[in-house]
Amino acid sequence: MKRDNVAFRLLQEEQTRQKNSLNLVASENYVSGQVLLALGSVFTNKYSEGYPRNRYYGGNEVVDKVENLARERALKLFKLNPAHWHVNVQPYSGSPANAEVYSALVPLGEKIMGLELTMGGHLSHGHKVSITSKAWKVAQYAVDKKTHRLDYETILRLARREKPKLIIAGYTAYPRVINFKKFNEIAQSVGAFVMVDMSHFAGLVAGRVYPSPFPYADVVTTTTHKTLRGPRGAMIFAKKELARKIDRAVFPGFQGGPHNHQTLAIAVALHEALQPSFVSYAKRVKNNAVVLALELKKRGWEIITGGTDSHVLLVNVSANGVGGYQAETMLEEANIVVNKNTIPYDERPPSDPSGIRLGTPAVTTRGMRVREMKLIADLIDRALKGESAKSVRRNVLELVKKFPIP
Numbered sequence: 001m002k003r004d005n006v007a008f009r010l011l012q013e014e015q016t017r018q019k020n021s022l023n024l025v026a027s028e029n030y031v032s033g034q035v036l037l038a039l040g041s042v043f044t045n046k047y048s049e050g051y052p053r054n055r056y057y058g059g060n061e062v063v064d065k066v067e068n069l070a071r072e073r074a075l076k077l078f079k080l081n082p083a084h085w086h087v088n089v090q091p092y093s094g095s096p097a098n099a100e101v102y103s104a105l106v107p108l109g110e111k112i113m114g115l116e117l118t119m120g121g122h123l124s125h126g127h128k129v130s131i132t133s134k135a136w137k138v139a140q141y142a143v144d145k146k147t148h149r150l151d152y153e154t155i156l157r158l159a160r161r162e163k164p165k166l167i168i169a170g171y172t173a174y175p176r177v178i179n180f181k182k183f184n185e186i187a188q189s190v191g192a193f194v195m196v197d198m199s200h201f202a203g204l205v206a207g208r209v210y211p212s213p214f215p216y217a218d219v220v221t222t223t224t225h226k227t228l229r230g231p232r233g234a235m236i237f238a239k240k241e242l243a244r245k246i247d248r249a250v251f252p253g254f255q256g257g258p259h260n261h262q263t264l265a266i267a268v269a270l271h272e273a274l275q276p277s278f279v280s281y282a283k284r285v286k287n288n289a290v291v292l293a294l295e296l297k298k299r300g301w302e303i304i305t306g307g308t309d310s311h312v313l314l315v316n317v318s319a320n321g322v323g324g325y326q327a328e329t330m331l332e333e334a335n336i337v338v339n340k341n342t343i344p345y346d347e348r349p350p351s352d353p354s355g356i357r358l359g360t361p362a363v364t365t366r367g368m369r370v371r372e373m374k375l376i377a378d379l380i381d382r383a384l385k386g387e388s389a390k391s392v393r394r395n396v397l398e399l400v401k402k403f404p405i406p
């Protein structure tokens with residue numbers, strides 16, 4: 001067949017864009033060549049509804065091995081005993097994984113409790129536009145108005161009043177360490193399940209630079225494509241006694257055939273995360289974020305909560321007279337890619353909030369370290385203080401050229 005030049009030109013365009021941009025989107029990363037190879041493999045041709053040794057189609061003897069390999073590696077990476085923990089590697093992505101957990105553990109119309117989106121929570125944690133708030137009742141907690149950190153006393157009071165069946169910890173834009181033990185105590189006191197969504201910091205848990213939620217959670221969900229540096233996808237870890245309910249909620253409850261090419265790529269990414277070099281990677285991700293926050297602060301930018309304990313930081317750009325939308329646009333013109341983000345108690349709308357969210361997983365994968373974080377802080381500062389995009393972009397291009405995408 002004739003080569004599809006139109007489509008492949010777009011592929012080239014995107015490769016060039018990624019190569020020439022400084023990617024500070026906290027939820028993105030670059031996968032390895034092996035992960036890409038697995039994703040682009042013939043496993044995409046196969047249907048395998050069901051689970052290993054229990055499928056609705058023939059021809060799944062190799063797919064079964066792949067799914068079992070991914071499961072084994074996932075449990076090993078997070079040091080989980082297979083006698084006590086189960087993992088489902090079939091969820092298509094993070095939002096379906098979260099909804100699958102609620103549907104497994106919380107009867108429709110009963111209550112879940114999560115952090116508000118504008119405070120750093122996720123759409124699928126019960127936001128009003130998400131199906132999760134239509135199928136279940138929702139109680140939403142906030143961060144403290146002054147410190148912008150979680151206030152466990154207030155969360156406890158809300159849980160006692162609202163009596164949710166499941167409490168969610170783990171967020172999309174919260175830079176600090178979460179006290180999972182406190183969540184466990186709160187949930188126990190009201191008879192709720194604890195679900196931790198570790199999508200953002202899974203790679204940091206694997207690299208042992210962020211506390212593990214497993215000792216205190218009943219269920220842990222994660223995407224596989226953020227700090228974990230795998231393909232797009234998700235996993236649900238559950239205590240063994242909940243395994244059957246979780247599996248049935250994923251298939252046949254929500255999904256049809258698993259994406260087997262994705263499962264193979266997850267297995268490859270987990271193998272990579274099991275290497276000692278991944279621990280150094282996770283350490284550098286966190287250290288880079290701490291330094292980037294510090295350097296921006298030195299240049300007069302307000303960092304929400306004053307810094308970070310993870311890979312992500314929130315900058316209140318409106319404190320310096322720049323809107324979030326404007327900041328995202330100004331930076332993009334200089335080839336610096338970030339996302340606008342609400343800050344806690346934001347008075348501006350989510351379409352043009354007060355903040356931007358920055359993260360270090362992608363630039364760290366490119367090999368950047370402390371020295372480059374100082375340069376990046378300078379580049380951001382110059383772009384947001386009105387220097388011409390062209391002159392900042394020239395320096396961005398010089399920098400990224402020295403750090404090719406692996």
Ligand code: DSN
Pocket residue numbers: 026027094122172
């Ligand atoms: N978009 C992802 C994030 O930034 O956290 C999750 O939906």
